[in-house]
Amino acid sequence: MKILVIHGPNLNLLGLREPEVYGRYSLEEINKDIREEAERLGLEVEIVQYNGEKEIIEKLHSAINQFQGIIINPGAYTHYSIAIRDAIAAVRLPTIEVHLSNIYSREEFRHHSVTAPVCLGGIYGFGVASYLLALRALKMVLEER
Numbered sequence: 811m812k813i814l815v816i817h818g819p820n821l822n823l824l825g826l827r828e829p830e831v832y833g834r835y836s837l838e839e840i841n842k843d844i845r846e847e848a849e850r851l852g853l854e855v856e857i858v859q860y861n862g863e864k865e866i867i868e869k870l871h872s873a874i875n876q877f878q879g880i881i882i883n884p885g886a887y888t889h890y891s892i893a894i895r896d897a898i899a900a901v902r903l904p905t906i907e908v909h910l911s912n913i914y915s916r917e918e919f920r921h922h923s924v925t926a927p928v929c930l931g932g933i934y935g936f937g938v939a940s941y942l943l944a945l946r947a948l949k950m951v952l953e954e955r
């Protein structure tokens with residue numbers, strides 16, 4: 811089973827960026843944990859990070875017939891990108907939305923996700939564990955299909 815993990819904008823700065831909110835782990839360190847968990851679960855993963863909406867949309871399109879599931883942290887696009895929402899809906903692969911932080915305990919503009927309704931489910935607030943739990947959830951869902 812091949813899973814695509816997409817990190818959205820500004821996540822390349824993890825470790826430096828608001829560590830009190832996002833923790834001190836760099837994206838590299840998070841990716842290492844994701845790869846290790848995927849290996850334990852017997853999943854293949856490709857991990858990408860894009861700051862641009864266009865690149866995220868193009869990568870989602872290319873996932874058709876290539877991946878069995880998607881884990882996406884759309885970053886700030888979560889809150890307003892109808893284009894990314896439409897791409898997730900178009901691709902029709904089981905998709906889990908993740909966030910490092912608990913978006914519902916933060917500023918009000920983060921309380922709404924336009925992408926969540928087209929995802930299978932979401933996991934937020936657990937730091938790197940949000941991604942690891944999403945891998946487990948996707949594996950369970952895919953095995954049941």
Ligand code: DQA
Binds near residue numbers: 883908912920
């Ligand atoms: C985030 C939450 C978003 O509101 C924010 O814009 C991010 C990171 C998270 O992982 O907690 O860039 O997606």
